[in-house]
Amino acid sequence: MKALVYHGVGKITLEERPTPTLVEPTDAIVKVTKTTICGTDLHILKGDVATCHPGRILGHEGVGVIEAVGLSVSTFKPGDRVLISCITACGRCAYCRKGMYSHCTTGGWILGNVIDGAQAEFVRIPHADTSLYPLPQGADEEALVMLSDILPTGFECGVLNGKIEPGATVAIVGAGPIGLAALLTAQFYAPSAIIMIDLDDNRLAVSKQFGATATLNSADGSVVEQVKRLTEGRGVDTAIEAVGIPVTFNLCEDIVAPGGVIANIGVHGVKVDLHLERLWSQNVTITTRLVDTASTPMLLKTVQSGKLAPKQLITHRFKLKQILEAYDTFGKAATTKALKVIIET
Amino acid sequence: MKALVYHGVGKITLEERPTPTLVEPTDAIVKVTKTTICGTDLHILKGDVATCHPGRILGHEGVGVIEAVGLSVSTFKPGDRVLISCITACGRCAYCRKGMYSHCTTGGWILGNVIDGAQAEFVRIPHADTSLYPLPQGADEEALVMLSDILPTGFECGVLNGKIEPGATVAIVGAGPIGLAALLTAQFYAPSAIIMIDLDDNRLAVSKQFGATATLNSADGSVVEQVKRLTEGRGVDTAIEAVGIPVTFNLCEDIVAPGGVIANIGVHGVKVDLHLERLWSQNVTITTRLVDTASTPMLLKTVQSGKLAPKQLITHRFKLKQILEAYDTFGKAATTKALKVIIET
C-alpha cells in the first residue's frame, strides 16, 4: 500500500509499504478513506517528538472502513464505517476507567508516533472497540475527520477545562486550527464574549466568521488593555492558550480575571514564567491536558444535530498521491491560508 | 485601649489608641477576647505588604463579644459572642454573590491591613452581618480562633482546591501552621496517604501526631523518588504547596501524578518556573486562592461535632500586654517550636 513515511528531520516520502495485519485479538485493520495533517505532524518533522523514530508512517486522524477485526472485537465488523480517534484506549486500565484515555497504559497518543499511523491506505488500530467510533448514518466523512483530534482537543483542553458558562467572557490566544476548534465548541455554552487574539489578520477574519465577538491583533502591544476594556476592567473568565510559547502563556496570565481559568492547549517546548507573586491571591485555575477524546461520542451528536459545523475548518483537498504537496500547503499556512487539509486515499 | 501598632519595617509597639466607634450602619464593634498572630503579620513586619501603612493596628484573627452594632446589622446584638473572619465580605457584590469573598469589592483582606485590626482590645468590623459568625453554645474560644484564618485557608486553598477524595494520595509541602491546617482538614475526605514534607524534624514529628501517614525531610535531596516510591511510581493525586517559594512549588510539579492537582496556599514573593514543556500533556490542574472563608460555617460544625480539633495547633499562650514577646516567640518558631500562639486581651 501507499504510505507517508517519516525518515528523520525534514524528510518524508510517499512510498510503498506492506499492508498491516491483525496482531492482537483486540485489533482492527481500517481502510482509510480520508485523513488529514496535524500541527503535531509538523512538530515530528522538526524532530521535536523524540518518541517518533524514522521509518514511521505518520498520521493520527481519519475515517475509513473496517477491513478486518480481531477475535475479541465486538463493536465492529468488516464493512463498518468508522472514525479513528487520535488516542488509543484499552478501556481497562485505571486511567481509561476514569476517562483519561490520553494516559492509557498501553495506548494514549501512539498512532503515527510509536506505531504506524493513518496517512496510508490501511492502518492497524489496537484496542479497536474503544479507539474507533461508528460513523452515524449519512454522516459527512470530511466533516468527521475533524473529530479525530482537533475538535476534541479544542473542546476538552480548552472549553471543558476552561469551564465556559453561559454569559461568561472568553479569550482564545491563537487563531490557528486548534484555537478555531476551541472557538467553535466554546459556543456550545453561550458565552457573552469570545475574543480571538492572533498576529495573523486573515485568521482573525476567519475567527469573526466562526463566531468571535471581537478580534485583537497582538502585534500592537495593547492587547491586555484592550481585553480589560472589553470586560469592564476585570479580564476574562476563561483564557485559552492555543499557541504553546511563553509569550502567549504570559498573555493569558495578564488577562485572566480573579476567579478565572487559564486552559492550556498549546504544546510547549520550554518552561514558562508563572507569576505567582501576583496570581497567588487571584483564585485562578491553570489546566493542562493531552486530549482524551472522551467527548467524541458527544461531539458526533452535536455534528449530527447541526450544532457544530466542522467542515468550515477545511480549506484544501488533496489525493493521497499529492500528500507531499498537502504537507507543503499546510506547512506554509501564513501564505496559503490553510487551516485543515483533507487527503483522500 | 491597648493595641499592637505597626510603625514600619521591623517596628511594632503596644500602645494606647482610641477605642473604635461605628462608622457605617453595617459596622459592629467587637470587644476582642482572644486573638493570635499570623505568618502574614510577619510579612507585614518585613515590609512585604505594600497596602499596610505605618500606624496600622495589626491582626485579622480572633473571637470576641459584640459591643455595639450599626443600624442595619440584623444578625448580631451587643453581648453576642462572635468569631471574626480574616476576610470582610459585603455579601452584595458580584464576587460575594458567588462566595468569592476574598475579592469583595469593598472588603476582602482589609482587617489589620488597610483598616485597623484585631490585636487590640476592640476592633471595628465592617459588613458585620457577613463578616462575623456566631459562636456556638459552649464553644471553646481558643479552638475557634483557629477558624478566623488558618483553618479555612488550609481547607479552602489546599484541601477543597486540591479536590481530595477518599482513597487518594496527598503530599503537603510545608509543615508550618498552614500546612498542618491542611493536614487536619484533608482528613475530612479519608485519603489513603498524606505525606508531609518539610526541613524541620520537629514539625514532621508533629505532623505524624496530626495524622500524616508518612513524613519526609526534604534536606536529603531524594524526596521526589521517595514520593514516587510511596505512590507506586505515579506521584500524588494532590500536591499542596504551603511554603511560598520557587523550590517548593517546583517540588510540587515534580511529584504530582498525571491527572493530579497542585493546590497553592503559599504567599509568593517572586515568580516560579512552570515546566509546561513537561506538564502540558499531564492533565494537571494548578490552583491559587486567597481564602474566602466561605467554609467557616461548615468548619464550625466539624469542630462542634468533634471531627476537627483545632486546639492542637496552639503551642503558646500570652496576655495582650505580652504581645511583643508573643511576636518574638512566633517569629522564632524554629527554636521555640511555636505553631499558633493565643493572645488573651
Next chain:
Amino acid sequence: MKALVYHGVGKITLEERPTPTLVEPTDAIVKVTKTTICGTDLHILKGDVATCHPGRILGHEGVGVIEAVGLSVSTFKPGDRVLISCITACGRCAYCRKGMYSHCTTGGWILGNVIDGAQAEFVRIPHADTSLYPLPQGADEEALVMLSDILPTGFECGVLNGKIEPGATVAIVGAGPIGLAALLTAQFYAPSAIIMIDLDDNRLAVSKQFGATATLNSADGSVVEQVKRLTEGRGVDTAIEAVGIPVTFNLCEDIVAPGGVIANIGVHGVKVDLHLERLWSQNVTITTRLVDTASTPMLLKTVQSGKLAPKQLITHRFKLKQILEAYDTFGKAATTKALKVIIET
C-alpha cells in the same frame, strides 16, 4: 397610587392605595414602570396560595426606577433603573450564603404574596441590595421584565437542575410560558434534541419557532413511544416537568432514560405516584426547586450579548388601568394565545 388588589377567591380590583414608604434601612421604594402577570397570580386567584391573604397587592415581577432607599442600601440610589427579582434575599442567612435565596429566612417568595407586590405604581422592596438588579445601559425594559421570574425559573429549575449538556436529548412537558422559558434557555447548552410536548397545537407551533427540534401533541396517547423513537429507544437525558399535575409528572417518569434527570418546575397541588418499583434501578435523579434567581446576573449578560431574546415571550401589552383586562386575556390563554403580557404603569 393605583394597585391591583386581591380580595379573596376570584376577586381582584384595581384601586387606590397609599404609596409605600421605607420601613427598614435595607428597603428601597421602586416606581414600577413595567410589570406582568404570572401563572402563580392565577393560582392565588383560585385560592391555592394559603399565605396570600385578601387585601394584598399582587405581582412579583417588573422593572422600575428607584424612588428612595434606606440608610444602609449601598448598591442603588434614586433614579437608578432596576430589575425586580421575584425572590427577596437578605444575603446574610445560611440559605442566602449558599445561593438558595428561595429559602431566605426573612425573604424568599414574599412579594405579592405575604407583602404587597409590583402590580402597582410603587412597590417597597426589602433587602434591596440583594433583591434588585441594575438594568444595563440601553437595556430593553420589556425584555427584562421576563427576567424577574419566568426565565430564571425555566433556567434554574428546568435547565440547570436538568443538567443539560451539549449533544443531550431533552423533553419539555408543557409549552406554556414556563416551558418556553426552559426551551429558550436550554439552548445555552447545545442539546441535540429538544422535544416539546403539549396538548395545545398553537403552543407547539410557537415552540418550533423558539427552537424545539420536535413537537408532540400528547392528546393521541402515543407520546411515550414517539419519544422513544426519537431517542433510539433510550428515552431522554432530561425530562422537564412544566405543568404541575400527576399525569405530566408520570409522563416524565415514562420517558426519562437510564441515568437521566427529571427536573420538576411545575407547582403541584396533589401528590404523584413515583414508580420506584421500576425506577429504583434506573439511576435517575428527580429534582424540585423554587427559583432562587441566583442566575439573574448571568441571564442579564446573555440578554445583553444577544444569546437570549426574551421579548418573543410577550404577546400582549396593556396599561395599568387595563390590568383587569390583562388578567382576563392571560387567564384565557387557550383562546387568546397569550404567553406573557406587559403592563405599563
Next chain:
Amino acid sequence: MKALVYHGVGKITLEERPTPTLVEPTDAIVKVTKTTICGTDLHILKGDVATCHPGRILGHEGVGVIEAVGLSVSTFKPGDRVLISCITACGRCAYCRKGMYSHCTTGGWILGNVIDGAQAEFVRIPHADTSLYPLPQGADEEALVMLSDILPTGFECGVLNGKIEPGATVAIVGAGPIGLAALLTAQFYAPSAIIMIDLDDNRLAVSKQFGATATLNSADGSVVEQVKRLTEGRGVDTAIEAVGIPVTFNLCEDIVAPGGVIANIGVHGVKVDLHLERLWSQNVTITTRLVDTASTPMLLKTVQSGKLAPKQLITHRFKLKQILEAYDTFGKAATTKALKVIIET
C-alpha cells in the same frame, strides 16, 4: 463441582454441576474461595426477580483465584487472586464509557441472575478485564468479599448520590447490612451527624458501634420530630433510604431539609407517594441507582489504608457444604442477628 441452585420459589439445593468453561475470549474462570449471600438472593427465593429462572446457580459476590482466561484477557492470568464484582461491565458500550456499568448493554447485574453465579466452586466471569479486580498483596479475603456488592452499593447509591459533605447531617433509614455499609462509608466525608433509624434495637446498637452519632427506633412514631430536634428544626441534608418500602421512603420525604437529597438504595416492589404538593418548592433531589461498582478501586484503597474496616459486617461463617444453613441463618436475621455471612468453598 458443588453449587447452590435455585429451583423456583422457596427452593434451593446444593448440588453437583459441571464446572464452567470459557465461552468468549473475554471470559475468565474463577475458582471461588469465599462467597456470601445478599438480600437480593432472598428476593430471588421469594420469586421477586423475574429474570432469574429455575436452574440458576445463585450468588454475585466473592473472591477467588483465576483458573483460566480467554484469549483477549490481558489484566489477569491463572493464579491471580481476584475480587468478583456483582456487576459485569464490557467497558466498551456507551453506558460503560461513562462509568454506568450497571446498565452495560451486555452486562449489568447478570451474575447469579441471568447467568450462573458465585455460590459454587467455580464461576465464569464475562468481560473479565473490567469485571474483576486484582486483590492487593496481603489483603484480607474475608474483608474484601464485602466489596463485591454491599460496600459499593452503600457508598455509590447512598453516600455519593447523597452528596454527603463535611459538617453535614445524614439520616439512614434502615440499619440492615446495606444501611450499615452506607454508615461506614458516609464517614469518609466527616459529616457532623449520622442518625440511624430502624425498628430493630440490636441493629441500632450495632450502628452505634459502627459510628452513628444518634439512633432512633421508628416504632414509637415520633421519629420525624426527633430528627427535626437533632437538626435544629431543619431536617437532614441527606436522607438515605435503605429498606425499599413506601413507609420508609415517605419518612425520608418527611425528614429531608430544604436543599437536601433523598438517596434511594432500597429495592422497591411497589410505587410510592411522592408529595410534590409539598416538595415542589423545597429544592430537593431524589436519586435512584443500581450500583455501578465504579468505586471499587477506590474502596480497595480505603480498605488497604485502614480507612474502612469491612470485616465488622461479618457475623457468621460457614463452609460451602453448610450453605443451606447459611441461607437459613441469613434469612432469619432478626433472631440470629446475622449481618453478612461468609461461605468458604
